[in-house]
Amino acid sequence: MGCLKSMKLLINNTTIVTVNDQDQILEHADLAVSGKTIVGVGKAPLDFIPDRVIDGKGKLVMPGLINAHTHLSMTLMRNYADDLPFSDWLFKKIKPLEDHLLAEDVRLGAKLGIAEMIRGGTTCFHDMYFFMDEVASEVESSGIRACLTSALFDVSGNGEALLAQGCRLHKDWNGRSEGRITVQLGPHSPYLCSPEYLREILIEGRRLNCGIHIHVSETADELSESRRLHGCTPVQHLSNLELFSLPTLAAHAVHLEEEDFKLLSENGVSVSHNPGSNLKLANGFAPVEKMLKHSINVALGTDGAASNNNLNLFEEIHLAGLMHKAVNNSATALPAKTVIRMATINGAKALKLDEEVGSLETGKKADLIMLDIRQPHLVPCHDPLALLVYSAQASDVTTVMVDGNILMEERQLQTLEMGPILEQAAHQSLELIERSQSRCPF
Numbered sequence: 001m002g003c004l005k006s007m008k009l010l011i012n013n014t015t016i017v018t019v020n021d022q023d024q025i026l027e028h029a030d031l032a033v034s035g036k037t038i039v040g041v042g043k044a045p046l047d048f049i050p051d052r053v054i055d056g057k058g059k060l061v062m063p064g065l066i067n068a069h070t071h072l073s074m075t076l077m078r079n080y081a082d083d084l085p086f087s088d089w090l091f092k093k094i095k096p097l098e099d100h101l102l103a104e105d106v107r108l109g110a111k112l113g114i115a116e117m118i119r120g121g122t123t124c125f126h127d128m129y130f131f132m133d134e135v136a137s138e139v140e141s142s143g144i145r146a147c148l149t150s151a152l153f154d155v156s157g158n159g160e161a162l163l164a165q166g167c168r169l170h171k172d173w174n175g176r177s178e179g180r181i182t183v184q185l186g187p188h189s190p191y192l193c194s195p196e197y198l199r200e201i202l203i204e205g206r207r208l209n210c211g212i213h214i215h216v217s218e219t220a221d222e223l224s225e226s227r228r229l230h231g232c233t234p235v236q237h238l239s240n241l242e243l244f245s246l247p248t249l250a251a252h253a254v255h256l257e258e259e260d261f262k263l264l265s266e267n268g269v270s271v272s273h274n275p276g277s278n279l280k281l282a283n284g285f286a287p288v289e290k291m292l293k294h295s296i297n298v299a300l301g302t303d304g305a306a307s308n309n310n311l312n313l314f315e316e317i318h319l320a321g322l323m324h325k326a327v328n329n330s331a332t333a334l335p336a337k338t339v340i341r342m343a344t345i346n347g348a349k350a351l352k353l354d355e356e357v358g359s360l361e362t363g364k365k366a367d368l369i370m371l372d373i374r375q376p377h378l379v380p381c382h383d384p385l386a387l388l389v390y391s392a393q394a395s396d397v398t399t400v401m402v403d404g405n406i407l408m409e410e411r412q413l414q415t416l417e418m419g420p421i422l423e424q425a426a427h428q429s430l431e432l433i434e435r436s437q438s439r440c441p442f
């Protein structure tokens with residue numbers, strides 16, 4: 001890891017976007033970290049003697065970004081299936097590759113994804129995929145924070161085995177890496193999980209006392225199929241099954257009826273809004289403005305790199321900040337302050353980690369990023385929030401810290417070696433494609 005656990009670190013004379021309850025922004029301020037914990041925001045404690053001082057002049061410090069919905073190892077499928085309708089994309093191109101996935105694919109895809117996320121200022125992510133022990137190991141060694149779920153579905157007939165794997169992942173990894181890893185259950189979606197299977201997942205979720213991460217109402221077809229099969233929307237279907245009695249993160253929620261907003265709000269369901277993926281797959285515009293009016297906690301996610309085609313949360317911030325103004329025909333929709341909350345504290349709430357991360361406040365874990373704001377596209381800085389939403393790029397992030405450990409400094413990864421990762425991941429991606437073609441009779 002980049003620095004000693006007990007290290008006392010001071011970032012001085014900087015601009016701090018706290019994302020606290022008052023959305024305070026502090027200028028010429030200091031931020032003190034002792035070990036894993038933030039011990040001073042604005043000023044360091046009087047008796048604080050730092051082991052190291054980082055010059056914060058010309059920098060902006062903010063909470064690390066939280067990617068509330070992704071399938072990390074799909075980085076290997078980046079730019080492999082593009083400009084296709086959703087069902088062709090998923091069932092003709094992506095699923096055949098996933099049918100031939102090996103643990104090594106997932107391991108290298110995760111490594112590549114973690115490198116990409118750290119370099120873009122993401123300090124925590126919520127993942128749903130296969131061979132999740134591989135992802136957990138890479139999270140452990142890289143120093144990033146994650147909430148992990150094994151994808152669960154019973155349409156292929158092996159639902160029981162997948163559920164057993166998902167529960168075993170919880171047993172083996174929940175709370176590991178000094179609390180950096182948490183585990184939930186990940187029923188893929190109402191359309192890949194039968195009602196009986198979802199009831200079993202509910203029982204296991206109650207037993208494990210954990211939350212769930214599920215795709216909900218991503219496409220118009222999903223909505224009409226749900227009406228045909230269950231006589232109601234996917235949200236109503238899940239509510240009828242009492243799935244929302246578990247803490248729930250619903251990915252997408254693009255196609256919602258009036259009743260759905262009430263159900264999501266009353267049940268405290270969080271939503272991961274994934275604008276890049278929704279735009280690229282032409283799945284529609286999630287009614288985020290209306291969700292927020294119903295006090296639904298909306299976070300931001302990238303979805304997998306096969307439908308985005310990156311894991312760049314600054315791009316999602318930018319898209320969310322622009323798209324909802326156009327869709328609502330209102331330049332005041334989703335102001336910068338709201339979008340930054342979605343990418344930080346709302347993500348922490350969605351992952352049930354808001355006591356620990358998501359804002360820069362004394363007592364919270366030191367998960368933070370620094371941006372170099374002395375660059376032509378970021379000067380002058382009249383409003384740091386507007387700067388972050390409308391002007392900043394992922395490549396402006398210079399320093400990334402998780403749990404007080406520096407994972408990137410001056411854009412150099414500290415826990416991962418980028419050269420070999422790029423080479424190995426590119427090679428593994430070709431192997432995966434070859435493997436799927438050689439064994440596929442079609």
Ligand code: NI
Pocket residue numbers: 069070071215251303304
């Ligand atoms: Ni997804």
